[in-house]
Amino acid sequence: MNSNQVDRPCESRRNFLRSQLTASAAVATGVVGVHSQTQAASSTTDSSPNETLRIGLVGCGGRGTGAVKDSLSINKNVKLVAMADLDAENCARSRKVLATRFGDSIDVADDKMHIGLESYKKVLDDPDIDIVLLTTTPVFRPFHVTEAVEAGKHVFAEKPVCIDPAGYRICLDTHQKAINQNTAIVTGTQYRRQTNYIGAIEKLREGAIGKVTSATSRYCASGIWYRNRTEGMTDLEYQLRNWMHFVWLSGDQIVEQSVHNIDLMNWLMDAVPESAFGSGGRFTRPEDSEMWDSMSVDYHYPGGRFISFKCRQWPGSTGENSTVIHGSDANMVIWGGSRGSQILDHDGKEIWSMDGSIADAYKQEHKELVDSIRADKPIVELKQTADSSLTAAMGRMSAYTGKRVTWDFVTEKSTLDLYPENLTMDTVVKSPGFAVPGKTKLI
Structure with a gap:
């Protein structure tokens, strides 16, 4: 739109x-x-x-x-x-x-x-x-x-x-x-204000794990909230109150929720990615939800480095929130929430760790x-977080269309604008349904 x-x-x-x-x-x-x-x-x-x-x-x-x-x-x-x-x-x-x-x-x-x-x-x-x-x-x-x-x-x-x-x-x-x-x-x-994240990035910059070659990041959770329509609601009122499930409002889970991990990815790579190549789909969403419930995106960063990112929201599934950075000398794990950070040698022995509280960071x-x-x-x-938000959107755009999407394209050429024209409470915003790769166009 x-x-x-x-x-x-x-x-x-x-x-x-x-x-x-x-x-x-x-x-x-x-x-x-x-x-x-x-x-x-x-x-x-x-x-x-x-x-x-x-x-x-x-x-x-x-x-x-x-x-x-x-x-x-x-x-x-x-x-x-x-x-x-x-x-x-x-x-x-x-x-x-x-x-x-x-x-x-x-x-x-x-x-x-x-x-x-x-x-x-x-x-x-x-x-x-x-x-x-x-x-x-x-x-x-x-x-x-x-x-x-x-x-x-x-x-x-x-x-x-x-x-x-x-x-x-x-x-x-x-x-x-x-x-x-x-x-x-x-x-x-x-x-960015949590002690174990700051400490981990400092160790990374000091070369504690050697040369960083790649990383994997996961934000895997159970289901997400859904609000039923109540009698008398207009389509717009329903969408605004059930906003997570409409892409023009939330950007889908990779943008709304997983931007935390993606922001960490850009921070640890000290760069924005050059391109994204993604896929995913939906198995468990309510019928009128536009959201996918899983995405996997490979982000390629300058210097031949890449991060493989995965997010999903599946009720009853095993959750994990972590980022693992692979280095020539050791590996680093930065856990989501308040679980802390670790450096492990290539045999899996812990050689450094730091605690951190997400409540304190808030x-x-x-x-x-x-x-x-x-x-x-x-x-x-603002720019720092806008970079990370757009990195997340770039992954969504790639997964939705099945196309490789570059940073140059999203910053300089893309005309994608999800905000409805002349929005008022009387506006009718018709849902396009969920994206289908090969049919959904890269704009």
Whole structure:
């Protein structure tokens, strides 16, 4: 589906993308380290540790509520003052849960509870808000981040930050705008703040396993949630509430969920892949779900290196979340969750290990965001996560079409734009069904 942006105060999405295509392609290579911390020439922030920073939440589901919990648990003098969501019940439920735990740090009046597709704009227009947490359905992320930066708000943006090449180009432009105006953007790639991940990458850079030749990465889980249609729902309302199962909203599991592992892959290779060659299919999805339930993608990186990646969501199956890096002298295993990292010699004997807590990492990303704002040295890492999000989308595009897909194609030539044209709550978004390789076209 090709589209224009809806009801935006600036130019249409299509015109915006056309004007930014050349500029974006020029910066569409390279991967930064743990994060990019950049200070612009002029300062727009003056925040002492004793000054209260005010937060607005856009997207009041479990992840948004969790993001507020993480920020308020680790930061002093921060306060939630506004909320926005499609669903009034989500807003009310989230406010109640948060107020029970954090008391006066939750100061959201009824008139600061905004509902509807355009409700995020009321949060961005609020002059009392310093930081916005953007945790809605992934398809909206490029717009929300862009408009937040244009409004002068510091940003926490959940992963993924884009699900297609069109959204990627928006992210590149917004990344540079944030640097220019001294606006922070921290993203929900918490592994980059997890001690055993950071330690493993440091050991890798030190040459602890010798020359890296290849790697395998797996994000294999059981089933995923599914929400039945309720009486009276329009097609769009149903899709928005069952968003994981519609590719234009979620990007499929490889983008929405597995981007964590793919971000790690780019981090450890210190590069984006040159190409992707994928396959997969579906066995267990509900009939109207567009999602596949398994994908396998070979990503080829500069220097003749490759990573074989697999993700799946099969109920009742054995799960595993791990990345194994094969070196000339030893192998490294980085486990998902809080399981830690290891280096094993070629006989399987452990020669190094490090523990890490994913719960601590979730909090640490919010601490670094606030600390960087207070220090007037804002972290800006949108491009880094956009690179990883597009890497995931490139794998999906290859698997869906059965074609080899290159980084040059997705950054410079692809016109894929999953955002529906002129989207309002009255829009009819017809599902194309699930992708079939050989029939689904590479766009």
